Amino acid sequence: MNAGIAARTEIGGRSIGTADFAVTQTPLGPFTTLVDADGAVLASGWTSDAENLRGLIHPALRPVGLRQRDSLGEVTGAVAAYHEGDLTAIDPIPVRQRSGEFLVHAWEVLRAVPAGSPLTYTEFAARAGRPDATRAAANACARNAAALFVPCHRILRIGGALGGFRWGLPVKRWLLDHEG
Numbered sequence: 001m002n003a004g005i006a007a008r009t010e011i012g013g014r015s016i017g018t019a020d021f022a023v024t025q026t027p028l029g030p031f032t033t034l035v036d037a038d039g040a041v042l043a044s045g046w047t048s049d050a051e052n053l054r055g056l057i058h059p060a061l062r063p064v065g066l067r068q069r070d071s072l073g074e075v076t077g078a079v080a081a082y083h084e085g086d087l088t089a090i091d092p093i094p095v096r097q098r099s100g101e102f103l104v105h106a107w108e109v110l111r112a113v114p115a116g117s118p119l120t121y122t123e124f125a126a127r128a129g130r131p132d133a134t135r136a137a138a139n140a141c142a143r144n145a146a147a148l149f150v151p152c153h154r155i156l157r158i159g160g161a162l163g164g165f166r167w168g169l170p171v172k173r174w175l176l177d178h179e180g
Contacts, residue, residue, distance in 0.1 A: 029046055045148075050068070109124065
């Protein structure tokens with residue numbers, strides 16, 4: 001990965017700077033990924049609106065500026081490979097999100113849900129160590145800024161209903177069918 005991908009400085013204990021982003025064309029339309037200086041994904045989704053994605057990033061990690069690149073190297077390659085059928089291409093890509101202890105843990109649990117093996121929100125809550133916290137598990141999905149890399153699309157309602165998805169239910173259905 002390019003070591004100089006983004007510049008960051010510390011001001012008042014808050015890391016700020018410029019994050020790089022690239023837009024990759026996928027069968028679902030444009031997919032934009034924002035990365036930190038070390039290449040860790042800060043936010044991503046099926047949109048070409050990088051500024052909207054920047055707003056999803058926790059304030060302590062949110063870059064002040066954005067710089068468009070043609071490619072983010074391994075990250076862009078993983079996005080393309082995933083959409084072309086390599087469902088594990090996204091797995092080794094680092095992700096950086098910040099929130100409370102449960103949400104951070106829940107996002108780590110989401111990264112371990114394998115493609116083709118969706119869970120219900122109840123099962124996800126149990127795997128995250130809080131079996132009675134189905135709403136908190138759903139909140140972890142809703143607050144996930146790094147779609148695809150933290151695969152919240154793999155979580156369903158009881159009975160298999162799709163539930164919500166920031167990028168739309170047709171995108172979620174396509175992803176689940178692609179992984180099935």
